[in-house]
Amino acid sequence: MKTLMTTPVLQSSRRGLSGALMVAGLALASLGALVSSPLASAEEEAAAWPEDKPIVVGSKADREGHLLGEIFAQVLEDAGFTVERRLGLGQTIITYQGLAEGELDVYPEYTGTLAHAILKLDDVPPLKTLDELSREQGLRVLEPLGFNNTYAVSMRRDQAESLGISTIGDMADHPDLSVAMSHEFIKRPDGWPGLAAEYGLSQVPRGIEHGIAYQALRESKIDATDAYSTEGDIKRFDFVLLDDDKGYFPEYLAVPFVNAALPEDAVAALNQLAGSLDEDSMQALNARVSTDEQSFAQVASRFIQEQGITTEQREVSGAKWDKLGTNLIEHLQLTLSALLLACLVGLPLSLLVYRNPKVSRVVLYVTGLLQTIPSIALLALMIPLFGIGVVPAVIALFVYSLLPIIRAAITALLTVDPLLVKVARGMGLTRREQLRHVILPLATPNLLTGIKTAAIINIGTATLAAFIGAGGLGEPIVTGLSLNDYDLVLYGAIPAALLAICAELLFELFERLVIPAHMRGLKSR
Numbered sequence: 001m002k003t004l005m006t007t008p009v010l011q012s013s014r015r016g017l018s019g020a021l022m023v024a025g026l027a028l029a030s031l032g033a034l035v036s037s038p039l040a041s042a043e044e045e046a047a048a049w050p051e052d053k054p055i056v057v058g059s060k061a062d063r064e065g066h067l068l069g070e071i072f073a074q075v076l077e078d079a080g081f082t083v084e085r086r087l088g089l090g091q092t093i094i095t096y097q098g099l100a101e102g103e104l105d106v107y108p109e110y111t112g113t114l115a116h117a118i119l120k121l122d123d124v125p126p127l128k129t130l131d132e133l134s135r136e137q138g139l140r141v142l143e144p145l146g147f148n149n150t151y152a153v154s155m156r157r158d159q160a161e162s163l164g165i166s167t168i169g170d171m172a173d174h175p176d177l178s179v180a181m182s183h184e185f186i187k188r189p190d191g192w193p194g195l196a197a198e199y200g201l202s203q204v205p206r207g208i209e210h211g212i213a214y215q216a217l218r219e220s221k222i223d224a225t226d227a228y229s230t231e232g233d234i235k236r237f238d239f240v241l242l243d244d245d246k247g248y249f250p251e252y253l254a255v256p257f258v259n260a261a262l263p264e265d266a267v268a269a270l271n272q273l274a275g276s277l278d279e280d281s282m283q284a285l286n287a288r289v290s291t292d293e294q295s296f297a298q299v300a301s302r303f304i305q306e307q308g309i310t311t312e313q314r315e316v317s318g319a320k321w322d323k324l325g326t327n328l329i330e331h332l333q334l335t336l337s338a339l340l341l342a343c344l345v346g347l348p349l350s351l352l353v354y355r356n357p358k359v360s361r362v363v364l365y366v367t368g369l370l371q372t373i374p375s376i377a378l379l380a381l382m383i384p385l386f387g388i389g390v391v392p393a394v395i396a397l398f399v400y401s402l403l404p405i406i407r408a409a410i411t412a413l414l415t416v417d418p419l420l421v422k423v424a425r426g427m428g429l430t431r432r433e434q435l436r437h438v439i440l441p442l443a444t445p446n447l448l449t450g451i452k453t454a455a456i457i458n459i460g461t462a463t464l465a466a467f468i469g470a471g472g473l474g475e476p477i478v479t480g481l482s483l484n485d486y487d488l489v490l491y492g493a494i495p496a497a498l499l500a501i502c503a504e505l506l507f508e509l510f511e512r513l514v515i516p517a518h519m520r521g522l523k524s525r
Helices: 009-020 023-036 042-047 063-078 092-100 111-118 127-135 157-163 168-173 183-187 192-199 210-218 264-271 279-290 296-306 324-353 357-371 375-386 390-414 418-426 431-468 474-483 486-514
Strands: 055-060 083-089 106-110 139-141 151-156 225-228 239-241 254-259
Touching (some): 055 063, 063 264, 063 296, 083 092, 083 431, 092 106, 092 111, 092 375, 127 139, 151 157, 157 239, 324 431, 324 474, 324 486, 357 390, 375 390, 375 431, 390 431
Parallel strands (some): 055 083
Antiparallel strands (some): 106 254, 139 254
16 A cells, blocks of 8 residues: 555645746646647546546535545545545535546535536436436546435524424515525525525525524524535534425435546545445534534544544544644745736836826726626636636736736826926936836835735735635635634634735835835935
8 A cells, every 4th residue: 555645735836836927828838738639538547547646636615525525535545545635615616617627536516516506407317317427528426425415494493483484485474584595505596596486485695605604693693594404513503404395405415526537446445435424424524523623634534434444543633723834835925926926017017008098098997807806706717727726826816916016006107207207308318217217216105005005905815715725824714614613714814914914014114125215205314
């Protein structure tokens, strides 16, 4: 058996970081590969799978997906494979795109989601049909894990009993209920639209992050939300699942969704988990993470030992804070790389266009338009071109950095006193000398303001990079939301805020060193 080894996220960060500085080359290479490379059959790819190539295991950001992803990873490691973890990614669109583009090799999925959200089917066909349809896309559906984690509607037990609500149909008699559902559930055809039509529900749900919804429900901020039937927090918070009396929700059997090129030894290892979990045991595993405050790795290790898949005692850390240094370094890599790229592009571009009002307006309009694209949508749209991980995250942050840098630069260059420019011209300075010795020195304070603004925006926005596996301080925030653990959320949020404050102070120090006092609005002594 090979030595068990997990490739750290930081290694993938460093590999991605070097590529981030050559964005154009990466884009051309990615597009060229997609156009020119013939698609090999799954059998040929599986046979050609390099022995040292890691299997990339992903998961969605919810607790159960994260836990199942960790179980998959440990089972594959026990079978002798090197594993790279990309756990806690965004919702279905991120994980599916990652798998389809070859950035992931396996992640836990559900048959109902496969049928409705991915394959766009009207109903849920047999597993064999799902597998055949997936193989047309170079993917496979392995044997079910054994439990059905269907959608449900959850309420506080005391409120449901006081209102006499025991079924979803009963909600129709209480149109004033405050309903908040996860964003994906509101939009999915097998989610709220179909549910409301089936039961005649008139409530208009608000969109809310799933992890936050349970906290809001517990504190009576909302009256009902969508739930997964195997979640450990249902018993923990004494919620009740309303009976689906019309049988609207289909079965959502948990399955490993894999790259069809995955080696057969790896498939066999994952199939050891077939039928190993029922609804009660999955709910108990979820509860271990939330109630007993064990780490995903600890719960996964204990489970596969109980199943007899491995007899080795795996040493895993239960500390929530043991990745602070790694998360901080990843966050700095993301923000500094994006900021450097934005400066290398934005500042020269501003110098080229600031003298031409029409062109400069177009540039500002385009960069402003890019700024309006929602962050998570931009990250998802980049997956087909750049995959998941550091590179698309750096590109997204680069896009968001352009507007403050370019706007500040053009404004700074245009507001230099024309009289000083005329004096420089009268002294015989060439246009380049005017720019170097007069215009740029006078514009420097505003130029630095734009760069500082971009840096602070980057530090905050980079927390979303965790949704596409780029790590950083967003990783504990995403995990904390899935666990309803607000200490863990603060573990990511507070360092990010402190990092922004440090950036502000460092820019102020730099300004003091390079900008004369009178240009900073201070009286010179």
